[in-house]
Amino acid sequence: MLDTSTLLQVTWIVMLLLILTGLYQRMQLKIWILVIKIRLNTIKNTFEEDKLRVRNMLQNMGLSKPSLLLSRLLDFFVIEPVSVEPTDIIKRMDHLLRVAESSVKQLIERMLPSSIGKHERSLIESAISIVAAIGLIYKILRHYIILGEREENYLIIMQLVYLMPQILKVVKIYHEALNAFMYGKPIGDGVGPLVAYMLAEKCNIISKRVIDETSVVEAIYESRRLFIVKAEGPGSNVGHPGAVISKIVEELNGNVSLILTIDAAIKLEGEVSGSISEGVGAAIGDPGPEKIAIERVAAKYNIPLRALVIKMDLKEALTTMKKNIYQSCEIVLNHIDTIIRESTPEGSTIIVAGIGNTMGIPG
Amino acid sequence: MFIFFLALLLYMLLSNYFKKREDTSSTTKELLVCPNCNYSVEVDFEPGDFIGLIKGQCPRCSSKMRIKGIYSV
Numbered sequence: 001m002l003d004t005s006t007l008l009q010v011t012w013i014v015m016l017l018l019i020l021t022g023l024y025q026r027m028q029l030k031i032w033i034l035v036i037k038i039r040l041n042t043i044k045n046t047f048e049e050d051k052l053r054v055r056n057m058l059q060n061m062g063l064s065k066p067s068l069l070l071s072r073l074l075d076f077f078v079i080e081p082v083s084v085e086p087t088d089i090i091k092r093m094d095h096l097l098r099v100a101e102s103s104v105k106q107l108i109e110r111m112l113p114s115s116i117g118k119h120e121r122s123l124i125e126s127a128i129s130i131v132a133a134i135g136l137i138y139k140i141l142r143h144y145i146i147l148g149e150r151e152e153n154y155l156i157i158m159q160l161v162y163l164m165p166q167i168l169k170v171v172k173i174y175h176e177a178l179n180a181f182m183y184g185k186p187i188g189d190g191v192g193p194l195v196a197y198m199l200a201e202k203c204n205i206i207s208k209r210v211i212d213e214t215s216v217v218e219a220i221y222e223s224r225r226l227f228i229v230k231a232e233g234p235g236s237n238v239g240h241p242g243a244v245i246s247k248i249v250e251e252l253n254g255n256v257s258l259i260l261t262i263d264a265a266i267k268l269e270g271e272v273s274g275s276i277s278e279g280v281g282a283a284i285g286d287p288g289p290e291k292i293a294i295e296r297v298a299a300k301y302n303i304p305l306r307a308l309v310i311k312m313d314l315k316e317a318l319t320t321m322k323k324n325i326y327q328s329c330e331i332v333l334n335h336i337d338t339i340i341r342e343s344t345p346e347g348s349t350i351i352v353a354g355i356g357n358t359m360g361i362p363g
Numbered sequence: 364m365f366i367f368f369l370a371l372l373l374y375m376l377l378s379n380y381f382k383k384r385e386d387t388s389s390t391t392k393e394l395l396v397c398p399n400c401n402y403s404v405e406v407d408f409e410p411g412d413f414i415g416l417i418k419g420q421c422p423r424c425s426s427k428m429r430i431k432g433i434y435s436v
Contacts, residue, residue, distance in 0.1 A: 185408060320433075320434065321435065323434040325434070360433055362413055
């Protein structure tokens with residue numbers, strides 16, 4: 001019989017051998033690969049479940065072969081413009097983004113029965129893009145796990161295992177966001193358009209028009225001429241607020257006293273959800289073309305560019321709007337009122353833009 | 364040494380168990396407001412509804428009510 005001290009000695013020798021021969025690392029690698037594969041399977045199940053939900057949604061809308069549409073759109077991609085030569089990159093990027101947007105819209109419109117309205121089509125478009133995002137995450141992860149396992153690359157696997165909790169969290173958020181997009185509920189990101197809608201309700205409206213999927217309301221507020229810009233609702237749409245603001249300012253020959261943008265912003269951990277911050281600049285989170293359009297026109301005519309942001313986390317931004325965020329809209333309206341009174345004289349012209357997805361919010 | 368490791372393991376398991384769990388259950392509500400008498404009521408969301416939609420009658424003055432807000436609680 002072995003006594004305790006001999007057992008301990010054998011254990012230490014085995015451990016030492018494992019460390020010296022590198023077997024410990026190989027064992028660790030195998031455990032990590034197993035952990036990643038289990039989590040990857042969770043992502044795959046989420047992807048398949050959401051794909052099925054969208055497929056059923058399409059079938060309910062009268063599409064006989066939803067797989068055909070899904071197979072074309074789930075792998076749809078946009079190639080980034082050349083950036084080593086940055087001349088006119090914004091123009092090229094804007095062109096590519098608009099072509100991508102119109103291509104997807106046309107494809108959905110062509111394949112769906114004509115009885116399906118613009119509103120429903122926009123919901124389908126967004127729902128498919130969410131499923132596509134989950135699918136892309138799954139495929140990228142699967143690529144790296146296969147690569148890491150085949151090459152026995154400790155670094156790739158280690159990074160994956162440490163990033164997995166965050167990636168899973170994002171996938172879960174997308175999965176939850178699908179519910180809002182399937183039923184057309186306002187999401188947290190829609191706080192900008194909601195504020196714009198509420199502001200328009202408080203004004204004496206002179207005219208309404210839609211330019212480039214973006215609604216423009218001309219109104220009188222506190223003896224000032226107001227142009228309220230937001231994406232055209234109530235479908236899932238972000239519009240083209242940058243291009244439209246630029247157009248309005250050009251139409252007015254630069255006679256604008258203030259451009260104020262209102263948008264949702266991702267909060268830092270520890271910050272209170274629904275809290276409001278005030279600043280300078282264009283509060284808009286597009287890839288570039290819309291934001292630069294606002295900045296350029298403001299700089300060209302020396303127009304003050306002010307911003308109000310409503311803080312929330314990613315989950316709150318992409319899922320159904322939380323009650324506290326909805327309630328913060330009234331406070332934002334008070335902030336707008338203060339900024340307008342403080343920075344502009346009576347009789348001046350102001351542009352107020354509510355930036356974000358206007359799903360469930362009309363106008 | 365053994366007791367120390369056991370205590371550490373126990374602490375890790377317990378701290379994980381008692382970690383604040385996120386409350387994922389939520390329902391979507393609609394805030395219906397009567398433009399005439401300001402009566403408001405919270406009802407469940409119905410697919411297809413959006414903010415500004417005229418929906419239902421006010422139990423107080425029989426005016427048509429409007430959806431003022433849609434949010435999750």
